[in-house]
Amino acid sequence: MKVSNRKRVLVTGGAGFLGSHLCERLLLEGADVLCIDNLYSGTKDNISHLLPNPHFEFQRHDVTFPIYLEVDEIYNLACPASPVHYQRDPVQTTKTSVHGAINMLGLAKRTGARIFQASTSEVYGDPEVHPQTEEYWGRVNPIGIRSCYDEGKRCAETLFFDYRRQHGLGIKVARIFNTYGPRMHPNDGRVVSNFIMQALRGEDITIYGDGSQTRSFCYVDDLIEGFLRLMNSSDDLTGPVNLGNPVEFTIRELAETILEMVGGTSKLVLRPLPHDDPRQRQPNISLAKEHLDWEPKVPLREGLEKTIAYFRTL
Template sequence: MRRILVTGGAGFIGSHLCERLVRDGHDVVCLDNYFTGAKSNVEHLLGYPNFEIMRFDVREPIKIEVDQIYNLACPASPVHYQTQPVRTVETSVMGAVNLLRLARETGAIVLQASTSEVYGDAQVQPQDETYYGHVNPIGIRACYDEGKRCAETICFDYHRQYGVRVKVVRIFNTYGPRLAPGDGRVVSNFILQALRNKPITVYGDGSQTRSLCYVDDLVGGLVAMMESPDEVTGPINLGNPGEYTVLELAEKIIAMTGSKSQIEYRELPQDDPQKRRPDITRAAEVLKWRPHIELDIGLARTIGYFRRQFQLELDVA
């Protein structure tokens, strides 16, 4: 049994990670300030003796004895990080510094949840970990993109200068139950619009591509990375290399929900990436990890979740 801190633990990915770690028998401390997370995501864990939750903001220093730290604290949706850009970049950078200082004091391992957004509007396809990216440093997405890039820099500087054990993963688009309904992500947007028979909003002509990894697969990758030898520092891509256009995804969700929705095209947002597909060769070779859950299965589970969670709202609508 290890004592494990999960920051952003009441968020979408964080709550699933907490669930996995509690099930594996670890002593889990979930830390979240509820800016985008929700206590309801982890309330089913509150009765477990090896789970506790703290309301805390990683922009502040923290003192706690732990063996491992999963740092997932940061708004990941454009809806949230473009509304609070300063808070977002502070969470990425100051949060990483505070947790690396904690790791230096306690000897803990830090797993930094970075993002495929460090590649920006990628000019190569697929993206592997050697690609430096194509990011607009002053655009409306930069608070997230550059914040995560800087967090990676700090992790490796603490590793080189102070010997802190670090692991960096770059997470590609992930979906599944507990996606927040209003955070603007493509899967949750399309599912809720389809269930309500509302227009499906596709930005641009829908030819931009996304690779979608089901959350259970992603959590398996996070755990595999944390449990890898110390010399495995990353960065390592975690995602599903299957690639779909946004239009294909919209049409698939309409069909799976039996919706009467029509597709409505809107102007493409600034700096919206046109291609997003991970090269997971390194994850497969080093971690022996690759995703297994097919898109249709994952979407069916996610659609079922939204049907159950929002049935009263949908009935009224």
């Protein structure tokens, strides 16, 4: 009987946008992948093409409850990541980040697994430093409507580093900036999916604020490459490491580009800016370049073409 020497990898939130792409990539790398997701914001449609693969397994589970498995690596991605989803049940959002981190760190401690935390650029809040480096501590409102997500992720980072200091755990923390691509939820309220869906339906394209606020958009394949490089890096590189595209665009530029690519008669309409919405968001990725030899390769138009093609199929 041949014993498999495949790495056993757990992906929490594996049926979500990023999680499904990560599961796909890990299978290509020759891993045995266990995907767990409570399907709050993820969907089985994202992973249906992986289910026939004998090295892929899906289990419906909520990370706020412990789970007992034997694994070599854990990627902790579980948490609704768009304002529409995380503000629907803010208490559960905080619990997912905090209890989820505690449960996954406990599993890593018991099994000796290396563990990766999908943190977020939201830990920087509405930043006074531009672009944002990992040394910047952020400017976050602890009691606002976005706080359940921002502070939940900040607390998760705290837990990861305390487990490292207290128990010598092998941790990796990535701070993810705006990412887009196929399998984004069409109604997640994020700017790329919003603009594409509005343009495809021939509706007015809604810009919040005057459109001068900036974002940096990273295509999903580039981000997943960054995940793997960070997870496979040397033990002393714990992070946090910014992963995102340092090329900055205004929201108006993005809207105009999508409108031009989709075609149609949609008009740009301005609406008031939501509370605590950051004015600027751009990663400094010097650390990722130096230690992971990583930077995004896919230009915005090329990534948007693939994303628009996906949304046309829905």
